[in-house]
Amino acid sequence: MIRNLNLRRKLVKAVRLAADTEPKIYHVSDTKLIFAIPHGIDPASLHEKAYVFRQVFGEDCELVGDLKRFDLTIPARPLPAKLAYNFEEWREDISELALPIICGINALGRRLYYDLAERPHLLISGETGSGKSSLLRAIITTLLLSKEPEEVRLLLGDLKRSEFGLFRNLAHVDAVCVDKTQLERELKLIKVEMERRGNLLDETGATHISELSEKLPYYIVAIDEVALLRKERRIMEIIEDISSIGRSLGVLLILSMQRPDSKVLEGRLKNNLTVRISGRQSNKTNANVAGLPGAERIKQTERGRMLIDIDGVYRRFQAPWLAYKDARDILTHLRVKPSESSDKAIETLVEETPLFGVLDGGDFDAEA
Numbered sequence: 001m002i003r004n005l006n007l008r009r010k011l012v013k014a015v016r017l018a019a020d021t022e023p024k025i026y027h028v029s030d031t032k033l034i035f036a037i038p039h040g041i042d043p044a045s046l047h048e049k050a051y052v053f054r055q056v057f058g059e060d061c062e063l064v065g066d067l068k069r070f071d072l073t074i075p076a077r078p079l080p081a082k083l084a085y086n087f088e089e090w091r092e093d094i095s096e097l098a099l100p101i102i103c104g105i106n107a108l109g110r111r112l113y114y115d116l117a118e119r120p121h122l123l124i125s126g127e128t129g130s131g132k133s134s135l136l137r138a139i140i141t142t143l144l145l146s147k148e149p150e151e152v153r154l155l156l157g158d159l160k161r162s163e164f165g166l167f168r169n170l171a172h173v174d175a176v177c178v179d180k181t182q183l184e185r186e187l188k189l190i191k192v193e194m195e196r197r198g199n200l201l202d203e204t205g206a207t208h209i210s211e212l213s214e215k216l217p218y219y220i221v222a223i224d225e226v227a228l229l230r231k232e233r234r235i236m237e238i239i240e241d242i243s244s245i246g247r248s249l250g251v252l253l254i255l256s257m258q259r260p261d262s263k264v265l266e267g268r269l270k271n272n273l274t275v276r277i278s279g280r281q282s283n284k285t286n287a288n289v290a291g292l293p294g295a296e297r298i299k300q301t302e303r304g305r306m307l308i309d310i311d312g313v314y315r316r317f318q319a320p321w322l323a324y325k326d327a328r329d330i331l332t333h334l335r336v337k338p339s340e341s342s343d344k345a346i347e348t349l350v351e352e353t354p355l356f357g358v359l360d361g362g363d364f365d366a367e368a
């Protein structure tokens with residue numbers, strides 16, 4: 001009874017701080033509060049200030065709601081510190097999705113995932129060592145394991161030469177680009193393909209490639225540390241074009257960057273990356289640029305702890321941990337040609353050297 005009263009008081013305080021209004025409370029239990037806000041109050045203002053609820057109820061609480069009714073869940077247990085990647089645990093949940101993106105487990109123990117084909121273009125950011133490379137690895141590995149090469153084609157950009165070597169020579173992968181010239185060449189091919197697809201849509205009156213009689217594969221352009229391309233105008237233009245018109249043409253972006261770079265994210269890209277995921281950010285400014293205020297409060301020791309903004313709703317989760325070597329082993333059956341010597345060089349570099357944070361000069365154990 002007293003706990004319920006306390007929870008009510010806390011809720012009133014949080015809603016006042018977030019939206020300067022009084023909630024109408026319908027239900028209070030140890031793990032859930034259901035409430036409404038008065039007419040005339042913008043529900044988005046509550047989501048924008050979801051961090052207030054996390055400050056009042058703890059980091060792992062989750063606020064879900066739309067027009068009037070909101071559910072605030074307070075998990076009984078904290079998030080797990082580590083979650084091993086296991087494709088079989090995800091297989092059934094994601095079987096119906098065109099382009100499944102796995103995220104991780106939330107504090108209620110639920111698997112979080114979504115369809116990139118429906119929510120186009122993903123940005124993953126986080127300071128060095130926050131776990132974004134591991135999440136990116138798990139996301140791409142899952143796409144490769146759940147889709148046929150005729151369904152999904154991948155173009156990978158890896159200017160750090162540290163992450164995507166393991167995806168070379170896989171049936172789904174068109175190229176792993178480790179320099180700007182090669183990346184620009186491959187992106188130009190994607191641009192030509194987008195024009196062809198655009199013409200097909202015009203001619204047939206279709207609004208999305210899935211409506212065409214000819215089954216076309218999705219293209220995913222995944223670029224690790226996209227901030228390294230900031231000054232490459234021609235490359236950035238194609239990336240921005242994809243972000244603007246790629247959805248209906250079946251061309252989607254997955255971009256990652258250590259420090260969210262407002263210059264890179266300016267302009268068209270900013271609003272077109274509809275889903276944002278962030279690991280720990282070093283300060284509030286970076287967390288805001290990443291689009292996930294509160295990411296600066298993730299502790300340095302909480303690797304793989306992430307926030308996601310999906311449809312304006314913030315969620316906290318633990319990403320699955322998938323080591324580089326394990327990912328390479330899991331994908332062996334998809335390899336079409338023996339690894340070329342350049343791949344081996346990259347893989348050796350990753351295995352033997354603690355991963356480097358090119359921008360932040362990080363210092364941590366790459367495969368702990």
Ligand SMILES: Nc1ncnc2c1ncn2[C@@H]1O[C@H](COP(=O)(O)OP(=O)(O)OP(=O)(O)O)[C@@H](O)[C@H]1O
Pocket residue numbers: 081082083126127128129130131132133134135258279303304305318319320321322355356357358362364365366367368
């Ligand atoms: N999901 C996770 N669960 C537990 N530990 C993790 C997880 N992800 C990463 N780690 C630990 O953190 C270390 C750094 O992870 P990772 O390389 O993914 O970070 P990063 O953010 O990509 O860094 P950088 O930007 O420097 O590449 C890993 O070697 C591992 O020890």
